[in-house]
Amino acid sequence: MSDTIGTVLRTRAGLDKAMVVDTATALTYAELDSGTATVAAGLVGTGITKGTRVGLLMPNGTDWVLLALAVARLGAVLVPLSTLLTPDELHAQLRMAAVEHLIAVEEFRGRRYPIRQETLPALRRIWGVRDALTLNGTGPLPQVRPADPLAIMFTSGSSGAPKGVLHSHGNALAAVRSGLAARCVTADTRLYLPMPFFWVGGFGAGILSVLLAGATLVTEALPTPQSTLALLQRERVTLFRGWPDQAEALARHTGPLPTLLPGSLEALLTPDLRSRPGARASLFGMTESFGPYCGYPADTDMPESAWGSCGKPFTGMDVRITDLDTGAPAPVGTVGQIQIRGPHVLRGICRRSREDTFTPEGFYPTGDLGHLDADGFLFHHGRCDDMFKVSGATVYPSEVVRALRGIDGVRAAHVTEVRGRVGAAVVTDRTVEHLRSAARDMLSHFKIPTVWLVLTDEDDLPRGATGKVDVTGLRALLSKSQEP
Template sequence: MKADPTVPGQKLWEDVPASLPAALTRLIQDCPDREALVTGTERITWAGLDRASRDLAAVLVARGVNRRTRVGLLMGNGIDWAVCAFAVMRLGAVLVPLSTLLRAPELEQQLRVAAVERLVLVDGFRGRDLMEEFADLLPLDEQDGRTPRLPALKSAWRWDDLRSEARPASTALADALEIRVRPADDLAIMFTSGSRGAPKGVVHTHGNATRAVASGLRVRCVGPGERLYIPMPFFWMGGFGGGLLTVLMAGATLLTEPTDSTPTPEQTLDLLSRERATLFRGWPDQAARLAAHPRTAETDLSSLRPGSLEAILPPHLRGRPGSKANLFGMTETFGPYCGDPLDHDMPPQAWGSCGTPFPGTSIRISDPETAEPVGPGEHGEIRVRGPNLMRGVCGRSREEVFTPDGWYRTGDLGHLDADGRLWCHGRLDDMLKIRGATVYPTEVEAALLTIPGVRQAFVTDIPDTTRAARIAAAIVPEGDAPLHEAEVLAAARTRLSAFKVPDILRVLPSGTDVPRTASGKVDKTALQRLLTR
């Protein structure tokens, strides 16, 4: 894509492939034999992924998939997921990744919101018979087509049937559709939800997705030839944008593990060592557990380098505690839009910040009530604008989603300092008013995490009809560290103003995870129930 000198900032993107087919074509020209995806039990090169997805694209076209057809995909991580997803996207059809955690009512809601027309799914997952579990939602057969409950859904295809089907003699029609894909064409609908809200379908285009990923490669330290470990499911942005599309845009290799079972630490360590992983961007808790595992000391992880989660790195490669930026982003921005390079320490005055906006991204802090911009250091709602931003949200008008001048109201609270770094203070709807004072849950959580023996902290409010709302916190201890509520509260009082100290505090058993939504976020309503029972 050539730059237009009349468009400010467009030169940033002149060398960035502006669609998935364009990015795949460039990779096949540059490094066809480089591995694209390795799962531990299977592997495929970029040339192999190109061939397999082109063949499947021809099958999909023969079955009625066209430009703009919305295709749902329900299966676990693996090469099959990547092949099917690339086949859909290279046609100009719209991929709708669906969580394997969904139950029938949740799946029905997402299929309806995204107006999915074709659904590809596996027979079973982690002991569940998906064909039986979702039978009431699926079309009876190819001829009957639509179901009364989901009028948009025309077909539901078993993955085993689809991949075993002989491809048409010619891929000419599929190739013709691919040539017509443009940056403004929709690429995918990703589902996300707040900690309290219903899931929403976020619509991303080829152009905004490729630019979002490209703008963060330097900060995330992902370049050509990297071997990036990401365990996140592909139906979440961390696995899809942060994994599959990241290695596509960088010319790298993705290392992941099947999600149809939970890998053991030994299996993960073997994968990292055998495949010479260079970057570990997994779950922070996972990195800490691996670092503490007896096998780690005798496992060759010398290929890992800075830019990885630091718990898994040897001490001489780690930065100073707290010195790295907290990458900050959301599904609506196709992943992170703010951060500083993960292989360098920030200056001490920036510790705890989210770093600086990625190239092309603009950030404004606005007063939540007046919508007027506020100055450096003042707290307000974070608003974002740039080429990385989604096209819109399913079922909502542009006016409902964006301001007249194109800003997206993120609902996040934060401030920009004098150096332009972003500091996040939680969600606007999570901001607490306690006895007339403002309390940010993230601030209380950060203080609790400094108490020795505390591994995780989760803070919310407890509404009370007889008195002001109360602050409540759940903490998870580190290993077998003995923690007592009274001692934790006493330590909290030395770190927090009196009105910020939790009124209710529960110490959960080590290894406990708090309730989460289908998109992986903490379920605040369920957390409140946990803290009040």
């Protein structure tokens, strides 16, 4: 783990290509190297230095990349903030991370971000994006080491308060590098990724993956089928990653895109490049592991015995399964809690001690359920707090979701417990009778949903500030549904 953001930027400066492209502008590797150095020195001139916590609140684009990497280059701690936050949620995260300087847009998509500075004792200054971008310095930058903090990334599960997860330059870059082959990202890749940069899926799998590979990142702040198609064609995109539902919506609009390579989301691949259901791994990870820690090359079928799995843990990640009651290591094939350990995992969590974060052996309890097979492939079974009993039998929502997603015409499915029964919210144009009949062919009787909610648009699902489906809100919706 010898890299820092600054060393990678300097190493890549000689590449004669764009590093990031949005709908209006592009930044070459040389421009990114010089631009981040200039802005970083300008920030130092205002009193920001190594260890200063700097929040960034703005939509995807070349400006986000330049400002974020400038902050990281001088050794300040980047705190990406979601443009989906309500004012109260924003203030809570600013307090949690003790943000000292905030670079922010005034509004995005009609949402404004009023800041009550008097309630934030650590916050010294709020910067407009233009003011920050025009900073111009030439002085020396602090020396940054791989062990120095890089970012505080906020995350939450499907329920519960967000956590501020701390990562260092070394652990974050090493985690991203370990998954490049599984993501099929190389120097020749032109990657389209719409995921917000304020999530680890955008920052790690997008910005840092491209930076480490010497590839080109294509993004947009407001994806629509029309704008995305135009951008894909204009920028000759070869790899489409991101949200499956976005890919499916785009495929309904335009059909398969023959310019895309295997490893892209399959809804947009031509039929001859698609795999059979379950044959390809679903990259699996979390903010605490700085993205995927488990996978398999996205353009390659796994052995049939591993179909439906998340692939194998990447080099540098130690994964074990523990008994839910005793915490002891569980035998091969047994479902238990997934715990992770290694040089790529988080350095800590804001306002939480090491003893409250890691086990005595140094493992981080993920809260995810899974099992490892004899060949080391990891199968995910949902969250520990999602698992529930129906008539004494254990139901893993992820298993039911996989079955429902396999039904023709189903675009999304979410499953939870409702009044002691299996409840499912399904985005589809199919009827409940069709869904139930198809589910009987794939699931044991006690796993078949008895409480259904059919939706026509995934936007109708309740979501929290991190964009994940809010389980409490989902249960409330399903509780209003009638059992057929």
